[in-house]
Amino acid sequence: MIDATPYGRMLGMKVMVAAPGTAALMLPAGPALEGRPDFLYGGVIASLLEMACLALVAQELGDVRRRIKPINMSLDFLRGGLMADSYAEARIIRMGKHIANVDAVCWQDDREKPIASGRVHLLLG
Amino acid sequence: MEDGDDPFERLKNLPPRGHHAMLGIHHVDDGPDWAELACPFNPAFFIDRATELVSSGPVVSLIDAAAGAAIIARTRQWRPMATLDLRVDYLRPAHAGRPLHARATCYHMTHKVAFTRCDVHDGDPEDPIAFATASFFYTAES
Numbered sequence: 001m002i003d004a005t006p007y008g009r010m011l012g013m014k015v016m017v018a019a020p021g022t023a024a025l026m027l028p029a030g031p032a033l034e035g036r037p038d039f040l041y042g043g044v045i046a047s048l049l050e051m052a053c054l055a056l057v058a059q060e061l062g063d064v065r066r067r068i069k070p071i072n073m074s075l076d077f078l079r080g081g082l083m084a085d086s087y088a089e090a091r092i093i094r095m096g097k098h099i100a101n102v103d104a105v106c107w108q109d110d111r112e113k114p115i116a117s118g119r120v121h122l123l124l125g
Numbered sequence: 126m127e128d129g130d131d132p133f134e135r136l137k138n139l140p141p142r143g144h145h146a147m148l149g150i151h152h153v154d155d156g157p158d159w160a161e162l163a164c165p166f167n168p169a170f171f172i173d174r175a176t177e178l179v180s181s182g183p184v185v186s187l188i189d190a191a192a193g194a195a196i197i198a199r200t201r202q203w204r205p206m207a208t209l210d211l212r213v214d215y216l217r218p219a220h221a222g223r224p225l226h227a228r229a230t231c232y233h234m235t236h237k238v239a240f241t242r243c244d245v246h247d248g249d250p251e252d253p254i255a256f257a258t259a260s261f262f263y264t265a266e267s
Contacts, residue, residue, distance in 0.1 A: 034143035041144035043186025
């Protein structure tokens with residue numbers, strides 16, 4: 001699972017229980033994830049979104065031997081992320097034979113007030 | 126202007142804190158509208174230790190940092206700003222064991238918005254690992 005990868009552990013990501021066909025991650029805030037004072041680092045929010053997308057595609061493929069590589073990623077930052085628990089949930093837009101298109105949204109205390117959204121293309125090996 | 130008064134010189138010499146400190150992000154070089162930052166390889170960057178696949182997470186964080194630094198290199202002003210959007214093309218996986226370098230240029234400014242582009246490599250600028258564009262906006266008046 002994604003929270004057991006070295007990078008997921010360095011940041012402190014945790015896999016959440018999610019509805020079928022989705023994947024959700026939680027990231028507790030900590031001083032090592034801070035950007036400008038009192039705000040979560042933008043790159044950390046980006047990583048959380050991207051890891052949620054990777055986790056979902058790995059889960060849907062159900063085959064640990066298949067390699068999944070990001071081709072590109074597009075992120076919109078909607079609100080400043082505070083130093084608080086952050087959540088990201090991903091859903092598949094299209095799962096092709098070679099390419100998956102996945103989007104994800106990140107929020108903190110209120111799911112209706114997302115702090116960022118992202119979309120990735122993943123190459124399926 | 127004395128070095129001590131220049132916001133960019135101050136930024137360069139600031140001890141790293143927060144996520145910059147965790148990744149080991151440091152200043153490498155700069156020009157009138159660009160900045161190059163780097164971070165050393167860390168085995169914690171792996172997303173898969175067995176295949177030595179490096180996560181794109183540190184790459185994005187380094188891009189965000191370099192783009193912000195490029196804006197300060199160009200404006201020589203330290204105003205609160207936030208990342209508006211960021212798009213990355215991952216050209217190839219980073220090689221395990223090599224430091225990551227990001228050179229960002231702030232190519233256009235308006236009153237409120239700064240536009241940047243960024244090249245990322247892991248030792249050879251001619252063999253890039255990623256290309257990104259990002260825009261930022263100032264969250265407060267100067």
